[in-house]
Amino acid sequence: MSDFADLARRSLRDNGYSIKAAARAMNYDPAYLSRVLNGKQAPSERLAQSLDSLLGTGGALAGIVLSADDRSRVSRSIAHPSRLDAGTVDALAGVLAAYRRLDDTAKPESVIPATMAQMKEVTQLLKNARGPHRDRLAEVASEFVQFAGWMLAQAREDTQAVRLLNEALELADEIGNGTLAAQALNFKGYVARQQARPQAIARWFAAAARTPGAHPAQRLGDILQAAAGMAQLGQKDQALRMVEEAEQLTDEAAALPPPRTAYWLTPVFNRLNLGLCTLALGRYGDSVDHLSSGLAQLPDDLRSAPWTWEHREALRKAKEVA
Template sequence: MDDFGSRVRALLTERGISLRATARALTYDPAYLSRVINGRQRPSEALAAALDGLLEADGALVSLAAPEVHPPESSAERATDVEGDIAHMRASVAHLLAHDNRYGSTAVAPAAVQVWRAEQRKLDRGTVPDRARAGYLSAVAELAEIAGWLLFDSRQWDASRTAFLESHLLARQAGDRAMEWFALDMLAMHDVQTGRAGEALRIADELLTGLRVPPRIALLARVRRGRALAQVGDHRRALNALEGARAGLEESISPRDPAWAWWVNDTEITGHEGEALLAAGEARAAIPTLQRALELASVHFPAGRGTLYYSVALLSAYATTHAWRECEATLVSINTLLETVTSERSRDRLRTTLRVMARQPDAPPALLDLARHTAEAS
């Protein structure tokens, strides 16, 4: 792990980022991060992927953190094959997510499905040794979850839901409680997006009433609950739920929080607060919140998927309030992002917002021309 720590230290120095700022940006405990960087503790796969994305290492940190796979010995060839498959799955997850953060999901969603289905077939054929099955199930569950997320961002709703359901089943069979929680959270997210508020509320309640549910999982459940309540028009309780999530974010990360929860940070909560205000018909109040979410997202990937997502959300708020000058400035930046980011979820929302703008009689002609150009590019 010396190579990993040395590389991280060099990148932090090169980027001018302090350890404390890194811990704050990734919502990790500074002491844990210090132990990892100084070679006293092995990094989790999630931390390696998070650092790789933050420091724009293009997969180098993920590769350095990956478990070493030795050539097989003749007496244990099959066991080593299984270990190699699991290592490949873990590395695939990190690379797929790194691409998604930078360029969006559309191009890599088919690759994620391909890797997931290939490994799923090995399970279905019963060729995985019993002693390795739990770890294999867990790794395939994570692949299914990542495929589900990428399909979700690509607006392939049915395929995404199938992947999340499969991930939940595999995680349960593996006895991987943390991955079960992840799959349930993703299902609740999917429900909010596709109008299944009732199911989202049931999932949130299940997570919030479970025994020994880690703080970050409870926080996410409050977020999904808040968004679902906003969807059914219960705006006061929606904002209360999100306030509870915000309060939970201020607490230190618990050792019981799963490694995958690294992305639950200020950007995530701020964005959901802005979206809930939009759903409540309070677009003017949503604007500063969405501006803050965009600012936070742009720190890590100024031209990435998150930046496009929050730019489009902010454009929606500006259009609702007829803030035409701000619409124009935002559209200019969005056009640049569209050259490289292929998130179909954001592009579809953009097209919807542009159609709304086109129907406004007081929208300036120059803005409408820019909107038409943007619609063609999207």
């Protein structure tokens, strides 16, 4: 309840709404809305849906609100972790999916506090969990820790982000989930790119691409991003060979649906990766084409996502010198 209140309150603030203005726009009693947004009263599903409509958060806030049965189930599992059941893991996975959707609509700084609180609850439950559903919970925990690291990386809290990404990697390795392990390494590459460290860029993206169990779409994107790091190091021949390697994965990657834990890895998204790579290679016209096309082909609900700023900035730089 407090996490929902924090997220909704911050989202309203980011969109310029006071409590009174939001209540008026949604036709709600301001006193009721104030109690919910201050964590004093549980939100109804209808209110959460109304807030999603007002803020354009794509159902994410409603997805955070657990049903009474799910709240009871999660509470029982927290009190008796040795009796962890499938319903609890499903409920927590649903909450995580809702947080993922917020990444496409809300500022990272507004999502981080509630994300960290949820992450701590899930990882604490995992420490004492037993039984046949523990590995599934470990998968959810790894993804939650990884997501928290990603959000911190976007906010440039690099040290804490890398610490969490390392923890997520260990959890993924514990259960042998190559997809999650590769994604954690990918995010470490993202941190290195924000720090303008080409050797680390090449290292972490190459490690992600070579991770056993990585999805072909992950491998394709990671090879392209590793190639960009190599190009920045002046090793353009090696970078071009890596681009050719990535191109050989194009059909295989497109033939499979993206992994559930990396739903954004579509051919369009990897065209953005190709745009970053060709920019690093000095092929500015190609970079403009790839980045422009990739951004234009993103689904409507992703075009203004905070993570797209990097690609828009790269497009601006490519246009300057094309």
